[in-house]
Amino acid sequence: MKRFAVLQLSGCAGCEVALLNAEAWVAQYRLVYMPLVVSAEDVPEVDVLLISGGVRTDEDLYKLRRAVKKAQQVVAVGTCAISGGVANLGDRDDVRALFLAEKDRPHVPRLLPKSHPADAFVTVDLYVPGCPPTSELFMAVLTNPHDFQASKVVCQECGRQKLKDVKPAHLLGFQQGEVLPDVCLINQGYLCVGSSTRGGCRAPCPRAGHPCVGCRGPSDVFIEKESAAWFTSIKRVFATMTNVPEDEIERGLRSPQLALFLFQFSDYADNRTVGGGYHPRPKEKVL
Ligand code: SF4
Ligand code: SF4
Numbered sequence: 001m002k003r004f005a006v007l008q009l010s011g012c013a014g015c016e017v018a019l020l021n022a023e024a025w026v027a028q029y030r031l032v033y034m035p036l037v038v039s040a041e042d043v044p045e046v047d048v049l050l051i052s053g054g055v056r057t058d059e060d061l062y063k064l065r066r067a068v069k070k071a072q073q074v075v076a077v078g079t080c081a082i083s084g085g086v087a088n089l090g091d092r093d094d095v096r097a098l099f100l101a102e103k104d105r106p107h108v109p110r111l112l113p114k115s116h117p118a119d120a121f122v123t124v125d126l127y128v129p130g131c132p133p134t135s136e137l138f139m140a141v142l143t144n145p146h147d148f149q150a151s152k153v154v155c156q157e158c159g160r161q162k163l164k165d166v167k168p169a170h171l172l173g174f175q176q177g178e179v180l181p182d183v184c185l186i187n188q189g190y191l192c193v194g195s196s197t198r199g200g201c202r203a204p205c206p207r208a209g210h211p212c213v214g215c216r217g218p219s220d221v222f223i224e225k226e227s228a229a230w231f232t233s234i235k236r237v238f239a240t241m242t243n244v245p246e247d248e249i250e251r252g253l254r255s256p257q258l259a260l261f262l263f264q265f266s267d268y269a270d271n272r273t274v275g276g277g278y279h280p281r282p283k284e285k286v287l
Contacts (some may be wrong), residue, residue, distance in 0.1 A: 214264075
């Protein structure tokens with residue numbers, strides 16, 4: 001039976017919970033290391049190493065460098081390991097000030113000057129974005145990633161209909177209003193960014209009436225470009241489908257709910273100087 005490990009760096013453990021929900025791998029793989037449920041002194045030799053969380057502390061970096069030496073295949077899973085997410089919030093001045101008070105707490109690992117994605121330090125064979133990736137995506141990683149079928153963007157997996165003649169004048173807040181079934185959330189005034197977000201999650205959020213916040217990152221068209229290209233594309237969709245003033249859309253796109261995902265994927269990768277300079281992540285490596 002194949003063996004896999006999950007190296008948990010700085011993150012929220014949401015990826016691990018999604019993995020545990022994808023229980024079908026139990027018949028094919030043996031989980032030999034994941035501190036949340038399977039402890040061991042160190043990461044043993046494995047066929048697949050899943051890395052979750054960002055490289056936020058010196059301890060993260062130490063563990064990452066050791067673990068990849070024991071793995072045949074290295075997979076970065078989730079927003080934190082790939083594009084920042086909650087781990088990257090530590091680069092904000094206010095959050096850093098809070099954490100830096102740690103110097104009075106000697107048992108907390110030392111923070112690196114900034115957070116990094118896993119591929120700043122090690123070679124990653126496959127990327128699986130999502131916050132967290134769905135159970136189906138985890139199953140695809142562990143069984144046969146090359147056969148995984150996904151739409152290019154979330155809109156194609158959503159099932160809501162875009163109406164040409166219904167144009168809202170303003171945006172609604174995320175949790176406000178009565179959501180109509182079947183009609184595109186943009187037509188209803190919600191800031192949904194599924195139009196240029198990578199498919200593969202099967203659109204659980206817009207299907208349930210909640211706007212897509214883009215946790216799967218940019219679709220293939222934008223994945224090797226700066227995040228500004230993704231941003232421009234989203235604004236173009238809203239300019240076409242709504243009468244909402246541009247500055248209102250801009251403010252909405254930069255709100256905390258969206259800023260956690262929208263502008264980090266490529267910008268965070270741009271900072272990958274530690275491993276020898278920036279190279280766009282090839283779309284062929286992204287599930
Ligand atoms: S914009 Fe959102 S609600 Fe509209 S079709 Fe796309 S994913 Fe669905
Ligand atoms: S619909 Fe959007 S926010 Fe929801 S899981 Fe998919 S990519 Fe993430």
